[in-house]
Amino acid sequence: MGRFRIYRLKAFLMIMFLFGIYLYGYSKKKDIKEKPNIVLILVDDLGWSDTGFMGSLVYETPNLDRFAMESIVFYNGYAPAANCAPSRACILTGKNTPRHGIYTVGSSERGDAKDRKLIPTPNTTVLDSSFVTIAEVLKQKGYSSASVGKWHLSDDPLTQGFDVNIGGSHAGHPRSYFSPYKNSALEDGEKGEYLTDRLTNEAIKFLADNKDRPFFLYLPYYTVHTPLQGKEALVKKYEDKLDGDQRFDPKYGAMVESMDENIGNLLNKLDELNISDNTLVIFMSDNGGLASVSSQFPIRAGKGSYYEGGIRVPFVIRWPKAIKDTRIDSTPISGLDIFPTILDVVNLKENLNLDGISILPLLTENRPLEERSLFWHFPIYLQSINPAKDKARDSLFRTRPGSIMRKGKWKLHEYFEDGDIELYDLETDIREQNNLSEKYPDKVKELYKELQEWRKEINAPVPMGINPEYEAPANSN
Numbered sequence: 001m002g003r004f005r006i007y008r009l010k011a012f013l014m015i016m017f018l019f020g021i022y023l024y025g026y027s028k029k030k031d032i033k034e035k036p037n038i039v040l041i042l043v044d045d046l047g048w049s050d051t052g053f054m055g056s057l058v059y060e061t062p063n064l065d066r067f068a069m070e071s072i073v074f075y076n077g078y079a080p081a082a083n084c085a086p087s088r089a090c091i092l093t094g095k096n097t098p099r100h101g102i103y104t105v106g107s108s109e110r111g112d113a114k115d116r117k118l119i120p121t122p123n124t125t126v127l128d129s130s131f132v133t134i135a136e137v138l139k140q141k142g143y144s145s146a147s148v149g150k151w152h153l154s155d156d157p158l159t160q161g162f163d164v165n166i167g168g169s170h171a172g173h174p175r176s177y178f179s180p181y182k183n184s185a186l187e188d189g190e191k192g193e194y195l196t197d198r199l200t201n202e203a204i205k206f207l208a209d210n211k212d213r214p215f216f217l218y219l220p221y222y223t224v225h226t227p228l229q230g231k232e233a234l235v236k237k238y239e240d241k242l243d244g245d246q247r248f249d250p251k252y253g254a255m256v257e258s259m260d261e262n263i264g265n266l267l268n269k270l271d272e273l274n275i276s277d278n279t280l281v282i283f284m285s286d287n288g289g290l291a292s293v294s295s296q297f298p299i300r301a302g303k304g305s306y307y308e309g310g311i312r313v314p315f316v317i318r319w320p321k322a323i324k325d326t327r328i329d330s331t332p333i334s335g336l337d338i339f340p341t342i343l344d345v346v347n348l349k350e351n352l353n354l355d356g357i358s359i360l361p362l363l364t365e366n367r368p369l370e371e372r373s374l375f376w377h378f379p380i381y382l383q384s385i386n387p388a389k390d391k392a393r394d395s396l397f398r399t400r401p402g403s404i405m406r407k408g409k410w411k412l413h414e415y416f417e418d419g420d421i422e423l424y425d426l427e428t429d430i431r432e433q434n435n436l437s438e439k440y441p442d443k444v445k446e447l448y449k450e451l452q453e454w455r456k457e458i459n460a461p462v463p464m465g466i467n468p469e470y471e472a473p474a475n476s477n
Contacts (some may be wrong), residue, residue: 034139035214036319036345037279039266040134040338041172042218043259044084044092044150044173044225045303047296048312050256058248059256063264067283069326069455070318072363076332077315078374079287082304082399083382084172085125085152087286087335088220090347092153092160093131094339094354098377098460100124100131102153106171108380115396117417117472119465120380126170127153129160132352134339136161138216141346146206149199150225153350156185162218166202174222177229177255194231196223197257200262204269207439209339219266220286223259228293230254247295278321282338285313292386300432301391304382304398306413307432308333309391311376321366332406333359354456373407373450377460379416405451412447416462421448429437 021126048054051061053068065408080090081097089095089102097103101124108123110115135145139161151168158165167186181192189198228251230238238253263283270276284418288310291302296309303310315333334375336356342356343350361367379401387395393415401416411432413422423437423444437444450474455462 012446014330022141024237029035034278035143036276036321036338037215037217038138038143038342038345039217039219039270039279039281040091040128041263041266041281041283042149042220044220044284045287045290045293046162046224046256046259046285046314047294047302048285048299048309048314049296050294051260051314053316054314056129059253061256061260063260063267064283066261066315067267067281067318068316069279070240070320070325071283071316072318073328074315074317074333075328075330077313078332078334079285079311079313080335081376082306082310082378084150084225084286088151089127089131090336090355091286091338092133092135092218093127094134094336094352094356095131096336096355096375096377098455098458099355100127102127103380104382105379110381111383111397113467113469115380116467116469117470118401118463119467120401121461121463126230129154130279131160132350133160134293134342135216135218137343137348137350137352138214138346141214143214143346144210145218145336146203147218147220148203149218149220150222151185151220153400157218164206167199168220173225173227177223177227180429196221196258200265203266207266207269207273207275211275224252224255224289224291226290228252228255228456231258232347234258246452247297249293252293258418273429275319278319280319280322280342281317283314283316283318284333284335287311288313290385291389291391295389297360298431300387301398304377304385305390305392306376306399306425307391308411310398317363321364324410325366327366329362330360332374344453371408373405373447373454375451375454375458376404377455377458378402378404379461379463387469402470403451403455403460405447405454407447407450410447412444412451414448414451416464423447449468 013406052065076174079087081087086097089100094124108120145162146164147162147168148166151157152172153450157168169185177195180188192224230251238250245424288302296302299308301309340354340356342358370378382399392398403414405412409427411424421437422435
């Protein structure tokens with residue numbers, strides 16, 4: 001009997017051990033299924049006012065308009081920088097431009113040397129592998145990840161934590177939107193295949209392959225960046241619609257509509273796979289629209305400028321399981337907030353010294369954020385493209401070296417060449433036409449002090465050396 005009891009006890013313990021393993025496995029499987037999927041859609045050079053849900057009467061975006069109705073639309077959504085590479089580096093690392101040193105594409109010495117008063121800060125063109133990306137931290141939580149589209153920060157996103165790379169290299173724009181693409185990271189499709197369609201189909205395949213595990217899909221479309229190439233039928237549609245209106249381009253209109261159609265296909269696939277409810281979808285542009293291609297009215301200037309047209313962008317977030325209060329929200333937010341918000345979403349505590357904040361309480365509880373300042377730093381030059389449309393401070397550069405901040409309704413610009421300050425009240429002057437710096441000297445003093453303290457804290461370089469090739473304008477004092 002004693003031996004029988006021992007055997008029974010061993011059998012019982014074995015059963016309990018196996019049952020424990022089952023429960024642990026079930027718990028892990030349940031945990032995996034409950035982790036939200038994350039889709040980050042980054043459109044290239046899409047202007048703040050270039051979608052229907054943001055008020056465009058020109059470009060047709062029915063899929064995005066429907067998506068916006070199911071989401072929170074941030075009326076004051078900002079890119080972390082006014083052009084491609086720095087904005088992407090900021091979004092993926094959660095760190096502002098002075099921390100990684102990527103301020104532009106290529107050289108910081110843009111424009112004619114004789115017009116540059118200062119020696120600009122040298123530009124970094126590759127995101128150093130020491131910087132931790134969103135993909136790398138999500139890997140710790142068991143996420144599979146893919147970068148599908150424009151990378152632009154190094155030769156290959158696989159070195160920055162992604163499991164899959166389709167179409168991403170150091171190239172900042174496609175050689176062609178129609179196959180053959182001549183893209184080393186993307187096999188050509190049938191002749192005439194459209195790049196935006198192809199990338200979406202690749203993204204949809206990734207969704208289907210990973211529907212049973214948490215995934216992070218980073219979908220940085222090449223569109224609507226130049227070269228302007230749209231499908232023939234859509235180009236004709238916008239030629240007829242615009243009827244020669246020089247403020248807009250029919251090829252750009254065709255590209256916007258194709259982008260919208262493809263995002264609709266992607267969202268429909270999430271529905272088909274029955275994973276929409278627990279998929280966090282973030283949609284934004286990497287910077288403002290190109291003013292020479294599409295008018296950014298009512299906001300001033302466009303891509304490359306730190307007036308609103310260069311940094312204010314369409315910014316939409318949807319997560320049906322957690323966001324019940326869909327709305328238009330006026331809270332100023334930045335692409336720098338994406339990384340800390342994702343950390344909060346997946347409950348990952350990492351001390352990464354990020355420059356944004358988690359906006360999860362605002363998303364899920366409609367809890368107001370404490371007032372804070374948003375900062376931009378651009379210690380270099382960016383030449384003008386079309387002075388009449390750029391609406392910049394002068395006709396030679398879209399941006400000269402300086403720093404910019406927004407706090408509440410106030411926006412402050414500082415220019416390093418001449419120490420000039422501009423102050424705008426964005427509540428009454430979204431077009432940034434009325435410089436109030438002389439009218440409100442105390443407000444200038446308050447904000448400028450904060451801007452200086454931020455630069456010191458983040459170790460932001462301020463160029464001071466005089467360019468020996470500089471030629472002062474004949475009418476300067």
